[in-house]
Amino acid sequence: MGIPKALHYYYYKELWEPFFKKLDIDLIISPDTNPVMLDNGTKLVPDEMCLSMKLYFGHLVYLADKCDYILIPRIDRFDNDNQTCTNFLAIYDLASKLFDTKILNFNIDNDNNMRGGLFKIGKELGFSSKKVTQAYKYAIAYYKYSLKQKEIEQSNKLLSDRKKVLLISHPYNTYDSLIGKPIIKLFEDNDINIIYCDAFNIQKTNTLALKLSPNLYWKYSRDQIGSILLSDKVDGFLFLSSFPCGLDSLVNELVMRKLNKPYLNLVVDDNTSLAGVETRVESFIDVIN
Amino acid sequence: MSSIKISYPLMGNYEVAIFYLLSHTFKCDIIHPPKITTRTAEIGSKYSPDFVCAPFKYTLGTMIESLDKGANVIFQMGGGCRYGYYHELQRKILEDLGYDFKLINLISGGKQVNLLKIFKETNLPYHKIKAIYYGLITIKMVKYIDKIEDYIRIHRCFEVKKNSFNQLHQEMLNEMKKTKSLFHLKLIYHKYRRLFKKIKIKKPKNYIKVGIVGELYTLMEPFTNYQMEQLLSDMGVSVKRFTDVTYLLFKKKYKVKKFLKQHLLKYRMGADALDNIYHTKYLCEHNYDGIIHMKASFCTPEIAAMPIINQIAHEYKVPVLFFSMDMNTSETGVKTRLEAFYDMLEMRQK
Numbered sequence: 128m129g130i131p132k133a134l135h136y137y138y139y140k141e142l143w144e145p146f147f148k149k150l151d152i153d154l155i156i157s158p159d160t161n162p163v164m165l166d167n168g169t170k171l172v173p174d175e176m177c178l179s180m181k182l183y184f185g186h187l188v189y190l191a192d193k194c195d196y197i198l199i200p201r202i203d204r205f206d207n208d209n210q211t212c213t214n215f216l217a218i219y220d221l222a223s224k225l226f227d228t229k230i231l232n233f234n235i236d237n238d239n240n241m242r243g244g245l246f247k248i249g250k251e252l253g254f255s256s257k258k259v260t261q262a263y264k265y266a267i268a269y270y271k272y273s274l275k276q277k278e279i280e281q282s283n284k285l286l287s288d289r290k291k292v293l294l295i296s297h298p299y300n301t302y303d304s305l306i307g308k309p310i311i312k313l314f315e316d317n318d319i320n321i322i323y324c325d326a327f328n329i330q331k332t333n334t335l336a337l338k339l340s341p342n343l344y345w346k347y348s349r350d351q352i353g354s355i356l357l358s359d360k361v362d363g364f365l366f367l368s369s370f371p372c373g374l375d376s377l378v379n380e381l382v383m384r385k386l387n388k389p390y391l392n393l394v395v396d397d398n399t400s401l402a403g404v405e406t407r408v409e410s411f412i413d414v415i416n
Numbered sequence: 417m418s419s420i421k422i423s424y425p426l427m428g429n430y431e432v433a434i435f436y437l438l439s440h441t442f443k444c445d446i447i448h449p450p451k452i453t454t455r456t457a458e459i460g461s462k463y464s465p466d467f468v469c470a471p472f473k474y475t476l477g478t479m480i481e482s483l484d485k486g487a488n489v490i491f492q493m494g495g496g497c498r499y500g501y502y503h504e505l506q507r508k509i510l511e512d513l514g515y516d517f518k519l520i521n522l523i524s525g526g527k528q529v530n531l532l533k534i535f536k537e538t539n540l541p542y543h544k545i546k547a548i549y550y551g552l553i554t555i556k557m558v559k560y561i562d563k564i565e566d567y568i569r570i571h572r573c574f575e576v577k578k579n580s581f582n583q584l585h586q587e588m589l590n591e592m593k594k595t596k597s598l599f600h601l602k603l604i605y606h607k608y609r610r611l612f613k614k615i616k617i618k619k620p621k622n623y624i625k626v627g628i629v630g631e632l633y634t635l636m637e638p639f640t641n642y643q644m645e646q647l648l649s650d651m652g653v654s655v656k657r658f659t660d661v662t663y664l665l666f667k668k669k670y671k672v673k674k675f676l677k678q679h680l681l682k683y684r685m686g687a688d689a690l691d692n693i694y695h696t697k698y699l700c701e702h703n704y705d706g707i708i709h710m711k712a713s714f715c716t717p718e719i720a721a722m723p724i725i726n727q728i729a730h731e732y733k734v735p736v737l738f739f740s741m742d743m744n745t746s747e748t749g750v751k752t753r754l755e756a757f758y759d760m761l762e763m764r765q766k
Contacts, residue, residue, distance in 0.1 A: 219683060224727055370467060372718040
């Protein structure tokens with residue numbers, strides 16, 4: 128079974144990986160993003176689609192002929208005030224029209240949750256409900272444990288004396304080897320600690336976000352911007368988004384207008400050169416220092 | 417606030433209905449929002465984030481213009497995609513520009529907000545019973561306008577005397593502004609339906625039928641699509657469009673359930689993407705000669721729908737033309753592409 132290393136994977140890898148390993152399924156996770164994938168993805172979908180979606184389809188192209196099933200969930204909303212990106216609603220239908228490989232799919236919306244989704248997939252693959260329950264229990268324990276670990280690590284980082292910058296960006300951009308990684312490296316080379324916005328306690332950030340924007344109804348954006356209120360010790364903020372991200376275009380703009388510390392807004396698209404980014408990052412670092 | 421003056425961003429000819437409703441329910445001044453012009457677009461994009469979709473820029477531009485005219489309460493609608501979040505950023509932008517006003521959002525996150533509570537908080541002088549009565553009239557008015565406009569789109573291209581349809585349409589809208597009661601409105605509607613059917617038309621044997629699908633704001637506000645429907649009518653093309661306010665408010669709910677039963681798609685795709693895909697299929701099955709898909713640039717749901725629309729049209733061998741409208745799209749460019757599309761359709765027919 129294949130999982131593309133893009134979008135949802137970064138949110139739920141600690142849940143999905145142990146779950147499927149416990150069920151003795153051969154997992155193929157696509158490698159780090161490379162320019163070939165970007166090329167494949169760009170050819171497949173309209174040019175106006177956001178960079179992260181193009182990469183997702185690039186990963187799917189890589190996986191399509193290598194595995195029997197591909198896991199493509201449709202995550203719509205957790206409740207009415209916690210919706211996800213509009214693009215996420217369309218992923219399954221779009222992929223099923225573009226690829227012939229069998230797709231394992233579950234749906235999360237007002238009536239369905241992650242647990243139900245994973246159970247459905249377990250049954251589809253022919254496992255007994257007892258085994259699935261076992262695997263799920265193991266996976267959820269591991270997931271919670273890893274979140275805790277992340278949090279502890281983060282709070283240690285926040286206490287250090289080095290200069291710190293809070294990175295506000297979707298995890299699928301932050302940890303992507305084409306989008307986020309090179310930029311984070313630039314900061315670390317200059318001896319600046321990056322605080323990741325997704326390593327905070329999600330429940331806390333989710334509710335805190337309403338203080339910054341009372342009507343925000345996107346879950347992932349709420350998780351992100353809530354972290355701003357939890358990190359008053361940082362020296363600056365870095366906004367990183369992929370062009371043209373629908374959520375970030377509005378939310379980041381709103382948040383930036385409410386900040387009183389230096390910030391840098393980086394928008395990456397498929398032909399951004401690192402040299403240009405480098406100059407901007409360096410001048411930003413000068414401002415912080 | 418000394419005297420309350422209400423305004424709202426406008427869309428197409430629905431301005432008549434909205435103004436009618438507001439002026440009858442609220443005991444205060446209503447300010448006509450100025451028509452969208454190039455200046456509106458310029459102001460709007462100047463203060464908007466770079467890669468937000470075009471309706472944000474247009475509505476922001478209109479808001480600034482009506483605030484300059486003296487309005488201090490503004491209504492904004494909202495929808496399923498990021499449209500529901502517009503109002504928060506727009507409020508912040510306008511506040512940063514130094515305007516003193518209130519922005520009232522009617523739908524947020526796909527949910528209707530509690531209007532009564534908001535009206536109470538903002539001290540808007542309104543009449544409850546009147547609001548219900550005139551609300552009913554307005555709904556009926558919108559339905560009638562949509563019916564007539566649908567007729568106009570299909571038949572305008574056959575008119576013998578130029579502009580006869582447009583003139584009568586304008587007359588009807590003017591008369592609807594003076595509606596007194598539900599019955600009166602019905603009389604007006606029937607009178608004009610008769611008049612529209614009496615207009616002399618010459619229907620050729622072979623004519624080209626085109627269906628328009630796409631993102632709602634771009635479809636319904638003629639300024640943002642460069643009077644595409646008028647251009648098509650001038651070429652002699654009969655136009656079918658599904659998306660209008662009646663569809664969005666009343667029919668959509670049932671239609672979507674029906675669509676999902678056909679199993680072409682498994683899930684809803686956000687905003688009108690699903691509807692457009694099924695409408696494309698409908699148009700293909702009913703022998704339309706071509707399909708035009710329009711959207712404001714960066715409209716996320718429609719972008720996801722485009723590959724599927726393309727696939728369906730390819731299966732049925734019907735040509736599709738995709739437009740992505742932005743502030744910087746030139747009218748000549750749109751015209752050229754449209755003419756080329758028309759020529760192609762004409763050649764196919766032979």
